[in-house]
Amino acid sequence: MFSEPILFLVVLLVIGFVAKNQSLMVAVAVLLVLKVTPLGDKVFPHLQSKGINWGVTVITIAVLVPIATGDIGFRQLQDALKSYYAWIAIGSGIFVAVIAKGGLNLLANDPHITAALVFGTVLAVALFNGVAVGPLIGAGIAYWIMWIVNYFK
Template sequence: MNWDNIPLLIILALSMIGNNHTVSVSALVLLLIPKLGLENCFQFIDKQGINIGIIILTIAVLSPVAQGRIAMNEVLDVFKAPVGLLAVVIGIFLAWVAGQGVVFMKESPETVTALVVGTIIGVCFFRGLPVGPLIAGGLVALVVNALGLFKG
């Protein structure tokens, strides 16, 4: 048995317990890639996986607009309301945090497992939603950097 697979197996088990199908499928695919002799896919996934995932997510989020379920006047009205302006500010902040998460996860890939396990525990036991490791990684990076400032 390859001990390197233990983190993925733990993530798979926790995601199945937590009924998190997205993480379950992801862990299974990553466990199957070497078994199918497709190790070269890892380089592509490492380089393009996040971009492809973000493109697919963005398509899903913009789908109601493309289908005409959100009228132009509704889009314009939301920017006039305080909640709409707050949503823009928070959207900007979270996009920046997620960007920090990408950098942090590239610099500390070993923490990705901990982020995913934490997300699964939050989903399973605290009725949370899996918002993704990018934002979680960004928040970890902010805390780590903040703590680093206090050490000096």
């Protein structure tokens, strides 16, 4: 009953509990339920292949809600663009989107790196109250660092 994956998930659940990180606890609990039921065999391949894209879509929806509710419109955008903070935000958004693209390539071509990225993300979520968008951005940063190192070899 207690296979290595289940034990690992239980350890992560305990870490989430100790760190009082609800997102980590919910994610691990869902995975544990799927793991111990026959549903996991059907759902895991889809989550593994499409989960990041689904997650990005959900985050994008959440970010766009203020536009849908009318809290942010063209007037607020026009006012914001008068601030240099807005231009920093635009540049940052472009930068992380480009980095994330490299991360998707790295995860697709070198899936063994996923274990280290997931571990780093779990540590950040559990110990530093981070947010679990780390694997994609982390993979993107790793991709660019690896590219730079290989370029200058």
